[in-house]
Amino acid sequence: MSDRIFGLVGLLLSIGYAWAALAIQESFLSDAVGPKAFPLIIATVLGLASLAIIIRPDASPEWPSLVRFLEVGAAILVMVLYAMFLPELGFVVATALAATYLTWRLGTRPLSSVVSGCLTSAGIYVVFHLVLGLSLAKGPFGF
Amino acid sequence: METLSSLADGFAIALTWQNLLLALLGCFLGTMMGALPGLGPSNGVAILIPLAFTLGLGATPSLILLTSVYYGAMYGGRISSILLNIPGDEPAMMTCLDGYPMAKAGRAGEALALSGIASFVGAFIATWGLILLAPQLVKIALLFGPAEYFALFTLAFATLGGVASTNQAKTAFAAAIGIGLATVGVDTQTGVPRFTFGEVHLYDGIDFLVAIVGLFALSEVFLFLEHRHGNSDASGHKVSIGRLMPSFALLKYCTPTMLRTSLLGFVAGVLPGAGASLGSFISYTMEKRLVDKEGTFGTGDPRGVAAPEAGNNAAAGGALVPMLALGVPGSGTTAVLLAVLLALNITPGPLLFSQQPDVVWGLIAALFIANFMLLAMNIPMIGLFTRVLLIPPRILMPIVAMVSFVGIYGISGSSFDLQVMIAFGVLGWILRKLDVPLVPIILGTLLGNAMENNLRRAITIDNGNWWTLIDSPLAIGLWTLAFIGFVLPIVFGRILKARMHMKRDDESSTVD
Numbered sequence: 001m002s003d004r005i006f007g008l009v010g011l012l013l014s015i016g017y018a019w020a021a022l023a024i025q026e027s028f029l030s031d032a033v034g035p036k037a038f039p040l041i042i043a044t045v046l047g048l049a050s051l052a053i054i055i056r057p058d059a060s061p062e063w064p065s066l067v068r069f070l071e072v073g074a075a076i077l078v079m080v081l082y083a084m085f086l087p088e089l090g091f092v093v094a095t096a097l098a099a100t101y102l103t104w105r106l107g108t109r110p111l112s113s114v115v116s117g118c119l120t121s122a123g124i125y126v127v128f129h130l131v132l133g134l135s136l137a138k139g140p141f142g143f
Numbered sequence: 144m145e146t147l148s149s150l151a152d153g154f155a156i157a158l159t160w161q162n163l164l165l166a167l168l169g170c171f172l173g174t175m176m177g178a179l180p181g182l183g184p185s186n187g188v189a190i191l192i193p194l195a196f197t198l199g200l201g202a203t204p205s206l207i208l209l210t211s212v213y214y215g216a217m218y219g220g221r222i223s224s225i226l227l228n229i230p231g232d233e234p235a236m237m238t239c240l241d242g243y244p245m246a247k248a249g250r251a252g253e254a255l256a257l258s259g260i261a262s263f264v265g266a267f268i269a270t271w272g273l274i275l276l277a278p279q280l281v282k283i284a285l286l287f288g289p290a291e292y293f294a295l296f297t298l299a300f301a302t303l304g305g306v307a308s309t310n311q312a313k314t315a316f317a318a319a320i321g322i323g324l325a326t327v328g329v330d331t332q333t334g335v336p337r338f339t340f341g342e343v344h345l346y347d348g349i350d351f352l353v354a355i356v357g358l359f360a361l362s363e364v365f366l367f368l369e370h371r372h373g374n375s376d377a378s379g380h381k382v383s384i385g386r387l388m389p390s391f392a393l394l395k396y397c398t399p400t401m402l403r404t405s406l407l408g409f410v411a412g413v414l415p416g417a418g419a420s421l422g423s424f425i426s427y428t429m430e431k432r433l434v435d436k437e438g439t440f441g442t443g444d445p446r447g448v449a450a451p452e453a454g455n456n457a458a459a460g461g462a463l464v465p466m467l468a469l470g471v472p473g474s475g476t477t478a479v480l481l482a483v484l485l486a487l488n489i490t491p492g493p494l495l496f497s498q499q500p501d502v503v504w505g506l507i508a509a510l511f512i513a514n515f516m517l518l519a520m521n522i523p524m525i526g527l528f529t530r531v532l533l534i535p536p537r538i539l540m541p542i543v544a545m546v547s548f549v550g551i552y553g554i555s556g557s558s559f560d561l562q563v564m565i566a567f568g569v570l571g572w573i574l575r576k577l578d579v580p581l582v583p584i585i586l587g588t589l590l591g592n593a594m595e596n597n598l599r600r601a602i603t604i605d606n607g608n609w610w611t612l613i614d615s616p617l618a619i620g621l622w623t624l625a626f627i628g629f630v631l632p633i634v635f636g637r638i639l640k641a642r643m644h645m646k647r648d649d650e651s652s653t654v655d
Contacts, residue, residue, distance in 0.1 A: 020337075025336075027333040031599055033598065035330040038599070042319050042326070045318075049315040063576070071369065071371070072572070076565060079544070079565045079568075086548075098541075098545065102541035124549060128553075134198065134553050
């Protein structure tokens with residue numbers, strides 16, 4: 001069943017892709033093939049592959065329970081927040097928070113997670129910024 | 144002779160302090176990544192590319208660092224196979240079969256040392272094979288026109304799923320997604336924007352480094368979160384190593400096996416669609432057929448440890464041949480290495496050998512050096528790496544995630560790219576659940592533009608005649624191979640995969 005849905009999504013994607021390819025504005029100065037032909041070939045391959053997946057689906061994978069789904073969803077949210085607030089908070093603070101969260105959710109006790117998160121952040125800062133000289137996001141405190 | 148003098152030049156380039164240090168660092172990190180379940184050669188190299196890139200290393204030093212990681216990971220994978228019966232990465236799967244029984248019999252040290260030596264022999268022979276074969280392949284590649292290149296790229300995609308692919312539709316799907324992603328951005332030939340939907344960030348196209356790190360590294364983090372697989376597999380195991388050096392007699396006993404499987408592994412590596420996993424698989428199977436008269440394979444036969452390790456390391460070296468000579472990688476990790484070259488603005492292929500021989504030969508010399516370093520590192524220091532196995536994923540995975548963010552942020556300094564990377568991570572996680580291979584996506588984003596350009600060039604040269612694509616015997620040959628390579632797994636794939644994966648966990652679809 002999962003594969004059928006997946007194939008359907010793929011089919012819609014290929015139709016959308018082909019439609020977007022047809023909508024490409026052609027330049028008056030074009031080569032013999034033009035910018036549309038290759039994407040249309042790819043859209044065809046994508047569509048055919050999706051059809052094949054719909055017709056002969058594999059057995060469904062073991063999907064996680066709702067709780068585990070929320071777990072992954074929450075981690076995604078934390079990462080997106082990390083990406084958004086990285087420039088505001090600065091590298092060290094943001095990374096310590098995100099690493100603490102992930103370590104905690106992977107089954108470390110809360111207090112050890114804080115320690116591990118801070119150490120991860122500090123370690124990366126020392127190795128990549130102080131030793132290797134990579135420029136990391138500067139926050140209000142300058143690190 | 145010419146080859147030897149080029150090689151000598153290569154050593155002159157590789158033997159600087161900086162390059163030696165990078166090779167050493169690469170070997171160390173690589174062995175560690177190979178040893179840790181959950182980090183394999185392809186995601187290991189993937190995480191490090193943006194770093195090598197932002198550190199402003201030159202082309203040769205970056206390549207030396209990353210190929211050392213690649214060779215190192217091939218060595219490291221065997222450690223957890225032998226000690227824990229869990230392959231550290233996919234190519235080390237077959238090493239479990241005899242390595243773990245040896246360890247249970249108290250011969251872990253011997254198995255580790257023997258497999259280290261076998262890895263060395265395999266990689267050493269393969270590096271010589273690379274030196275001898277790559278220039279010959281370059282001569283053939285110089286005959287290729289755009290039409291042949293287009294056929295060659297198709298061949299690469301058609302065979303990428305590998306002989307062991309179970310579902311070619313999913314491989315084709317993944318390749319189409321990858322190539323489709325590559326078409327986003329301004330069209331290089333006519334300058335019109337395609338699939339950008341007015342978003343300025345997309346005019347430059349999607350950065351393939353962002354895609355690679357997201358797909359390979361972040362998706363792994365999500366998998367661990369989903370299973371809440373936070374504790375080290377080694378905890379609870381009593382890891383005792385025992386006697387470290389195998390006796391001379393044992394080495395002599397295994398030498399024919401190592402030599403045979405090195406050659407076999409090398410050939411498997413060069414062929415499109417095989418790669419290191421298959422190299423170790425056929426090496427083991429062939430040796431079992433050939434020398435296992437008493438039925439000791441699978442019960443801790445030392446030859447059963449030497450065979451897959453020599454095979455997978457030789458295949459790793461062999462896989463570099465098509466990548467360097469043709470610019471078309473045949474396996475997951477070499478696809479990632481291709482990304483390194485492209486990020487450094489180096490186009491691999493026949494012209495690389497004539498225009499930038501210093502890069503090629505410096506790299507080859509570095510492979511030799513790295514190989515000796517790895518041998519030295521992997522036998523006396525094995526105790527250190529076995530301790531690495533005790534690092535639990537709940538500490539390791541957040542580090543992997545954070546280092547991925549650092550690398551990508553370092554390249555562009557943009558929060559938008561980080562979000563795109565997360566999106567790729569989620570996509571990678573879902574696709575891995577659905578058993579869709581990720582490597583064709585990567586290869587598609589890397590080669591999509593080159594593929595399209597060759598297609599358009601070929602047809603433009605022939606005034607819009609599409610039949611030009613199958614106009615030469617060479618092109619027809621490539622198309623035929625592509626067709627066979629795509630259809631064959633539909634027939635044989637299921638059987639082979641079932642046999643290969645009897646001993647493996649659900650670890651990854653980042654094959655290699």
